[in-house]
Amino acid sequence: MGKEITSRSEDYSQWYLDVVKKADLAENSDVRGCMVIKPYGYSIWEKMQQGLDKMFKDTGHVNAYFPLFVPKSLFEAEEKNAEGFAKECAIVTHYRLKTDPNNKGKLIVDPDAKLEEELVVRPTSEAIIWSTYKKWIQSYRDLPILINQWANVVRWEMRTRLFLRTAEFLWQEGHTAHSTEKEAVAETVQMLDVYADFAENFMALPVIRGRKSESERFPGAIDTYCIEAMMQDGKALQAGTSHFLGQNFAKAFDVKFTSKEGKLESVWGTSWGVSTRLMGALIMAHSDDDGLIIPPKLAPIHVVIVPIFKTEEELEKISAKVQELTSALRKQGLSVKFDNRDTHKPGFKFAEYEMRGVPVRIAIGPRDLESGTVELARRDTKEKKVYAFDEVVKIVTPLLDEIQANIYQRALKFREEKTTYVDTYEDLKKVLDDKGGFVMAHWDGTAETEAIIKDETKATIRCIPLDAPEEQGKCVYSGKPSSRRVVFARAY
């Protein structure tokens, strides 16, 4: 296993694709724009799912499952949503193949099996879910409904990139229904906070919580909240969104309830989602020129143990000692792998587990057995240190916490260094070109200014931060008054 990955400084995009490939995370399939998530990549996604699923359940949500297909007439009911997704929908028009009469052994679409109404492969599930909620909701007693779905969705993107933008991707989508606006807004913000918590505490990824400008909102939403993260090339990546839908979908699907006061009212809604895109964020935020770096909380393997041996007898002796170690570490809830393959040399294995981002590597050879020690290497800093057997059992768990914290701090420090406050349009452009990163600037709040800046700089308003202090200033472009800086950046 050579270190055949392009360095970040040479070509960041290629470096990303190399890491995805060499760490065995995913690959392109024979279907345009659709990826195969390979076992190692999927095992990281499973860790993400477990972490998120628990947080959703802890905040009172339950899982359910709704159909993959949306009949066209339902799909078009909420006009803005339909308009927003119409251009990238896979459409099922037929329900049968038949043998090609002119070419035996080949199949053709059976023209007699045309659907009366075409089906849209869900790009998102608001339409099918709100058409279902209509049947479930009559009274305020039926509310709130707090449902999440783990599913695949399809958006026919023209330019795709593993994990970051694929025609089919995996995600979770929460869809909640409430009796009051206040409650729905609170839910929207709560789920944004859940995402921020997950990003920071599981993914070790510092994020800015904010609201999207009107032009960047989810189609059909009144307000879109998001978390924005910075990648190592200084570009922004939207890592999760939470939408306050107002009564838009309730009105489109005629979902009304009788309030406590006996009045018939439209239901308030939210939706929120994160996807396998998070895998892309995880990779791009932390990894280095030797491969993947995974925060311990999402690592499928916490510790890999590599024996250094020449003879079978040596391996046997080492294995006996390793068994004590693995058993002690597993009792602490750690995932431990002992790689005793005799087909590969230790150096090859070292590089392989570095590539795969295993947080802690322990090497143990005949001399270690004599001295009662092991050599431990951290993936994040590449530091190596020798520990006594008894000691190593005690230090691994706290070390993993330290690694988790270190990865987060490193990303936070990077983001802070790459965040610049500017007060003129010249500076905005200059910083975007020379330094990149997040540029904090005043904006007059108009879509016109936003569009011009986007057109001229390729930077978008990533969000209007929730935590930024109020600050009187002037829009860098128009000079009109502004009360808060927003985040400009080029983005994935």
Next chain:
Amino acid sequence: MGKEITSRSEDYSQWYLDVVKKADLAENSDVRGCMVIKPYGYSIWEKMQQGLDKMFKDTGHVNAYFPLFVPKSLFEAEEKNAEGFAKECAIVTHYRLKTDPNNKGKLIVDPDAKLEEELVVRPTSEAIIWSTYKKWIQSYRDLPILINQWANVVRWEMRTRLFLRTAEFLWQEGHTAHSTEKEAVAETVQMLDVYADFAENFMALPVIRGRKSESERFPGAIDTYCIEAMMQDGKALQAGTSHFLGQNFAKAFDVKFTSKEGKLESVWGTSWGVSTRLMGALIMAHSDDDGLIIPPKLAPIHVVIVPIFKTEEELEKISAKVQELTSALRKQGLSVKFDNRDTHKPGFKFAEYEMRGVPVRIAIGPRDLESGTVELARRDTKEKKVYAFDEVVKIVTPLLDEIQANIYQRALKFREEKTTYVDTYEDLKKVLDDKGGFVMAHWDGTAETEAIIKDETKATIRCIPLDAPEEQGKCVYSGKPSSRRVVFARAY
């Protein structure tokens, strides 16, 4: 919540649909043949997933994810498989909608966005997976590949029924690749055993492990193994299948490997799956005229505690005591719900949790507080018994084991009573008509006889049991020699 379900004796089919509806498990959607799995139903499915997923991982499998779509040219590569599924495939032909020029606000399929090659929504994933394995396999060192996928699949069934037969369903599909026939056959049988283990020990569902006759095989398989269960109406239900694919898919997709001896050989394959159909089996095997009965190992709620109170003061006192109880039970790993709603009476709640199949119900009122007791009711037998507080904490966990065992034994006893050995065709027909159930009879092994019997009796050969003793006999239809009885039954 009235007991508005049809009795089993009156109309078994309607009883099933009533239980699915009243226990809030699933409902039909606005998409033909596709269901909505409601939160309570989905929580049982999640329990099934967890149980199965652990068993797959314990037997060395890993999860991965492959595309939803299969290009038509790949789909048709394995001819028998393609032929078997061609008649029930949803086909994506376009990738965009546009505004209807004649009807603003409505959308039409954009004729300019026709795909060059149509995409089949996967009815099963052998084609897309083997076309991927081709890239992964060069040498014997790359084998075995032991992969499972949790996914949705679509089979355009004309007559659908919640959980049992739906156009879209959720399932897991294992796809493994091996260097030898022996290893692939062993894998096929191993996974059949995993399914039997899961059915018997989680679902409390006795099953017969067997092989399908040639005409009932999975399209593209050399051999199909299955587990067959009996429902309460005496009909059979296929609860899981495991296929030995031989080299069929390897040859169709040109997947070859270099053996240890340096020879280029085709890879051997297996595939195996169970689906949300298991939900249907679970319901139909155990439930009664009061609703669902769930074996404790799959119950989302093990214990529900219902307070009996008139005043808020009474509820407060009861709640304090209940808190001790729930905390003690949760420490044992049990899922406990305290239903303290003041909007519904205890009798209503009792019926509701019976309908939902919660294995143990504990009721506690002011008099119980005085006497230091609770009333406990088992869902499976409807027995009620009074226990002292201290005692109840100790008996619930063993009681749940007892309930699990009892539900299994009841189903086993039922199956045994409904299994009949016959030696003439007259008896076969008579038993099928009068008594139903499994009929064990000799068969000459020919597809002709099988077809005639199926046509005349509506019964199919469910399987050739693996565990049945060899026994010389004569085919009930043709009189030709047979060495083993097979299972005939009408089936779902």
